Amino acid sequence: MSELERLSITIPKGLSTAFDKRNARKKYASRSEAIRDLIRDVLVKEEWADPKAQVAATVTLVYDHHTRTLTDRITELQHDHGETIVSALHVHLDHHNCLEVIVLRGAAKEVQALADALASIRGVKHAQLTRATDGKSIV
Amino acid sequence: MSELERLSITIPKGLSTAFDKRNARKKYASRSEAIRDLIRDVLVKEEWADPKAQVAATVTLVYDHHTRTLTDRITELQHDHGETIVSALHVHLDHHNCLEVIVLRGAAKEVQALADALASIRGVKHAQLTRATDGKSIV
Amino acid sequence: MSELERLSITIPKGLSTAFDKRNARKKYASRSEAIRDLIRDVLVKEEWADPKAQVAATVTLVYDHHTRTLTDRITELQHDHGETIVSALHVHLDHHNCLEVIVLRGAAKEVQALADALASIRGVKHAQLTRATDGKSIV
Amino acid sequence: MSELERLSITIPKGLSTAFDKRNARKKYASRSEAIRDLIRDVLVKEEWADPKAQVAATVTLVYDHHTRTLTDRITELQHDHGETIVSALHVHLDHHNCLEVIVLRGAAKEVQALADALASIRGVKHAQLTRATDGKSIV
Numbered sequence: 234m235s236e237l238e239r240l241s242i243t244i245p246k247g248l249s250t251a252f253d254k255r256n257a258r259k260k261y262a263s264r265s266e267a268i269r270d271l272i273r274d275v276l277v278k279e280e281w282a283d284p285k286a287q288v289a290a291t292v293t294l295v296y297d298h299h300t301r302t303l304t305d306r307i308t309e310l311q312h313d314h315g316e317t318i319v320s321a322l323h324v325h326l327d328h329h330n331c332l333e334v335i336v337l338r339g340a341a342k343e344v345q346a347l348a349d350a351l352a353s354i355r356g357v358k359h360a361q362l363t364r365a366t367d368g369k370s371i372v
Numbered sequence: 373m374s375e376l377e378r379l380s381i382t383i384p385k386g387l388s389t390a391f392d393k394r395n396a397r398k399k400y401a402s403r404s405e406a407i408r409d410l411i412r413d414v415l416v417k418e419e420w421a422d423p424k425a426q427v428a429a430t431v432t433l434v435y436d437h438h439t440r441t442l443t444d445r446i447t448e449l450q451h452d453h454g455e456t457i458v459s460a461l462h463v464h465l466d467h468h469n470c471l472e473v474i475v476l477r478g479a480a481k482e483v484q485a486l487a488d489a490l491a492s493i494r495g496v497k498h499a500q501l502t503r504a505t506d507g508k509s510i511v
Numbered sequence: 512m513s514e515l516e517r518l519s520i521t522i523p524k525g526l527s528t529a530f531d532k533r534n535a536r537k538k539y540a541s542r543s544e545a546i547r548d549l550i551r552d553v554l555v556k557e558e559w560a561d562p563k564a565q566v567a568a569t570v571t572l573v574y575d576h577h578t579r580t581l582t583d584r585i586t587e588l589q590h591d592h593g594e595t596i597v598s599a600l601h602v603h604l605d606h607h608n609c610l611e612v613i614v615l616r617g618a619a620k621e622v623q624a625l626a627d628a629l630a631s632i633r634g635v636k637h638a639q640l641t642r643a644t645d646g647k648s649i650v
Numbered sequence: 651m652s653e654l655e656r657l658s659i660t661i662p663k664g665l666s667t668a669f670d671k672r673n674a675r676k677k678y679a680s681r682s683e684a685i686r687d688l689i690r691d692v693l694v695k696e697e698w699a700d701p702k703a704q705v706a707a708t709v710t711l712v713y714d715h716h717t718r719t720l721t722d723r724i725t726e727l728q729h730d731h732g733e734t735i736v737s738a739l740h741v742h743l744d745h746h747n748c749l750e751v752i753v754l755r756g757a758a759k760e761v762q763a764l765a766d767a768l769a770s771i772r773g774v775k776h777a778q779l780t781r782a783t784d785g786k787s788i789v
Contacts, residue, residue, distance in 0.1 A: 236385045242404040244411070246375045247511035252411050255418060261770045265381040270769065270777075271410040272383070272391050277776050279394060289743060291751050293708045295785045322739035324753050326706060330785030334708050334751045336741050352687065353678045358788045359694050360687075363780045368712045368747030371775050372386035400631045409630065409638075416637050428604060430571045430612050434646045461600035463614050465567060469646030473569050473612045475602050491548065492539045497649045498555050499548075502641045507573045507608030510636045514663045520682040522689070524653045525789035530689050533696060543659040549688040550661070550669050557672060650664035 277366045284342035289319075289367040292348045292360060294333045295326070300356030307354060311335065314347050330358075338367060416505045423481035428458075428506040431487045431499065433472045434465070439495030446493060450474065453486050469497075477506060555644045562620035567597075567645040570626045570638060572611045573604070578634030585632060589613065592625050608636075616645060694783045701759035706736075706784040709765045709777060711750045712743070717773030724771060728752065731764050747775075755784060 253264065261267040280286050298304055311318045319336040326332050335351070337344045345362065352360035392403065400406040419425050437443055450457045458475040465471050474490070476483045484501065491499035531542065539545040558564050576582055589596045597614040604610050613629070615622045623640065630638035670681065678684040697703050715721055728735045736753040743749050752768070754761045762779065769777035 237382045238385045238388050240381050240383055240388060240403065242379050242381065242407050243376045244379055244404065244408055245511040246377045248408065248411060248415075249377050249379060251415055251509060251511075255415060256770075259766045259770050262772060264379065265383065266770065266772050268381050268407060268410075269383055269387065270774075271407075271414060272387060273775055275410060276387075276390055276394060289712065289749055291708060291710045291749075291780070293780050293782050295706065295782055295788070297785070319741050320739060322737060322751060322753065324736050326755075326784050327786070332706055332708075332753060332782065332785075334739060334753060336739065336749060336751060338743070349676045353673075353676050353683065355679060355683050357687075358690055358785055359783050361780050361782060363708070363710050363778050365710050365712055365749065365778060366776050367743050368714070368749075368775055369744070370390060371712070372384040372390075395631075398627045398631050401633060405631065405633050409635075412636055428573065428610055430569060430610075430641070432569045432641050432643050434567065434643055434649070436646070458602050459600060461598060461612060461614065463597050465616070465645050466647070471567055471569075471614060471643065471646075473600060473614060475600065475610060475612060477604075488537045492534075492537050492544065494540060494544050496548075497551055497646055498644050500641050500643060502569070502571050502639050504571050504610065504639060505573055505637050506604050507575070507610075507636055508605070510573070515660045516663045516666050517658055517660050518666060518681065519656055519658050520685050521654045521656050522682065522686055523789040524655045526686065526689060526693075527655050527657060529693055529787060529789075533693060542657065543661065546659050546685060546688075547661055547665065549685075549692060550665060553688060554665075554668055554672060648668060650662040650668075 273371050276371055277364065280366060280370065281341050281364050284340065286341045287339070287367055287369070288341045288344055289365045290337045290344045290348070291363045291365065292335045292337060292351055293363065294335070294351060294357055295359040296331055296357045297329045298331045299329060303354065303356040307333070307351065310350055310354070317343055317347055412510050415510055416503065419505060419509065420480050420503050423479065425480045426478065426506055426508070427480050427483060428504045429476045429483050429487070430502045430504065431474045431476060431490055432502065433474070433490060433496055434498040435470055435496045436468045437470045438468060442493065442495040446472070446490065449489055449493070456482055456486055551649050554649055555642065558644060558648065559619050559642050562618065564619045565617065565645055565647070566619045566622055567643045568615045568622050568626070569641045569643065570613045570615060570629055571641065572613070572629060572635055573637040574609055574611075574635045575607045576609045577607060581632065581634040585611070585629065588628055588632070595621055595625055690788050693788055694781065697783060697787065698758050698781050701757065703758045704756065704784055704786070705758045705761055706782045707754045707761050707765070708780045708782065709752045709754060709768055710780065711752070711768060711774055712776040713748055713774045714746045715748045716746060720771065720773040724750070724768065727764075727767055727771070734760055734764055
C-alpha cells in the first residue's frame with residue numbers, strides 16, 4: 234500500500250454515530266477503512282464512464298450445459314477475444330445448471346461489448362457484468 | 373444542522389489525490405462535503421433493507437395521456453393510497469407525453485407496493501421508484 | 512398509442528409460469544403489458560449511454576432548509592439552467608427536512624452535470640438522479 | 651431446456667422496431683431470446699428480495715496481496731464459511747494487484763453477510779456482490 238496521509242473531516246455528530254453503527258453491522262474494524270471503501274467504490278464506478286479506460290471485470294453466466302451448441306459458442310467466443318479474457322472458472326450447480334465466471338481486462342467499451350455478446354447467446358439463463366478495476370488507479 | 377464533529381482518517385496518498393480530482397470534477401467545495409455525501413448515500417440505501425423503515429420516495433411516470441382510462445387509473449390509485457402519497461407534479465412533455473413525479477412516504481414495503489401498482493398500469497411507458505429518505509435518520 | 516403489432520415468441524414453459532406468477536404479484540393485468548414494460552425499461556436505460564441523447568429526468572433532493580444559504584444556492588442553480596429545468600415540486604417533510612423533486616430535460620450529458628452540481632451543494636442530505644425518457648422514442 | 655410454449659403478445663409497432671434495433675446492436679439472434687433474457691433478469695433480481703431464497707452469487711475482490719495479513723484473512727473467512735463458498739478463481743493483475751472471484755451459494759441473507767465480511771477486510775480495494783441464480787427456478 235502507498236504512503237498514508239491523515240485527513241481531517243468535519244461531519245455532523247448524528248451522521249457519524251449512524252455511520253459507526255452501520256460499520257459495526259458490516260463488520261468494519263475501523264471508520265477509516267469504511268470511508269476508504271466508499272471512496273474507492275465511487276472512483277471505480279466513475280472510471281467506467283470513459284469508454285477507453287482500462288478496466289477489469291467479471292461476467293457471471295448461468296446456463297444449462299445440455300443446451301445444444303451452447304458450451305461450444307461460449308468457448309468459441311472466449312477464444313475469439315483471447316486478449317480481453319484472462320481466465321474462467323466453471324462451477325457445476327446441479328445436474329443441469331452451470332455457473333461460469335469469466336475475468337476480463339481491456340478498454341471499458343470492449344469489455345462491455347464482449348459481455349453483451351456472451352449474454353445474448355441462446356440458452357444463457359443469466360448473465361451479468363460486474364464492473365471492477367485493474368487496481369492501478371485505486372490505491 | 374446538528375453539532376459538528378471533527379474526525380481524523382488515514383488514507384493512502386494516491387487515493388486522496390484521485391478523490392480530490394473527482395471532487396473538483398463534480399464541483400464539490402470541500403472534501404468533507406464529498407465524504408458526508410458518500411456516507412449519507414450508503415445509509416439511505418441500506419435504510420430500505422428493512423421493510424418497516426419509514427422512508428420517503430419519488431415515483432417517476434412517463435405516459436401518453438391519450439391512452440384511454442390511464443389518467444383515471446393513476447388518479448384513482450393515488451386517492452386509494454392517500455396516506456402514502458404526499459403530492460404529485462405533472463409536466464407536459466409534448467402533445468402526447470406526460471411526466472408525473474409522485475412523492476410518497478411510509479413504510480418501505482408499502483411504498484414499494486404502491487410503486488409496483490403504478491408501474492403496472494397499462495399505458496405507463498416508464499416508471500421508476502427513487503428511494504430517498506425522510507431525512508430524520510440522516511443529519 | 513401507435514398501431515399495434517402481434518408478436519409470437521417461444522419460451523420454456525417453466526419460465527412463462529414463473530413470469531405469470533410474478534406478474535400477478537406485481538398486479539399486471541396482462542402478460543403483454545409486463546413484457547412491454549421490460550422492453551421499455553431496457554430501451555430507456557440504454558438511451559442514456561449516448562451523452563447527446565435527449566432525455567427527461569428527475570432529481571430528488573432531501574435537505575434541511577435551515578442550512579444557511581442552501582435554499583438560495585438551489586434556486587440560483589435552477590435559474591442558471593433554466594433551459595434544462597422544467598419544474599420543481601417542494602414537500603415539507605417535517606420542521607427541518609424538505610424534499611424537492613426537480614424535473615429536467617435536455618442532452619443526457621447536461622442533465623447529468625446539473626444533477627452533479629445539485630448533489631454537491633453543501634447541506635444537501637440526499638440527491639439522486641432518476642433517468643427517465645421524454646417518451647418520444649418509447650411508444 | 652424444458653418444454654417450449656408459444657406466446658402471442660401485442661405491442662406497439664414503434665416499440666417492436668426500437669427493440670429489434672437494440673437487439674441487433676446487442677447481437678441477439680432472435681427477438682424471443684432477447685425477451686427471455688429480460689424475463690429471466692427480472693426474476694433473478696426479484697428472487698433476492700426473499701432473504702431465505704436459495705441463490706448463487708459471485709463476489710469480485712481486487713486487492714494488493716502485499717498488504718500484511720490480507721490474504722490470510724480472506725482465506726480464513728472462506729474456510730469459516732465452507733458451506734457457502736463453492737470455489738474461487740485468483741488472477742494476478744500486475745505485480746501488486748490481484749483479482750479474486752469467489753462463487754457462493756446459500757440463502758440470500760447469508761450470502762449477503764459473507765459478501766459484507768469480505769468487503770470490509772482492510773486492504774480490499776474493491777469488492778462487489780453479483781447477484782445470480784442457482785438456475786433452478788429459471789428455466
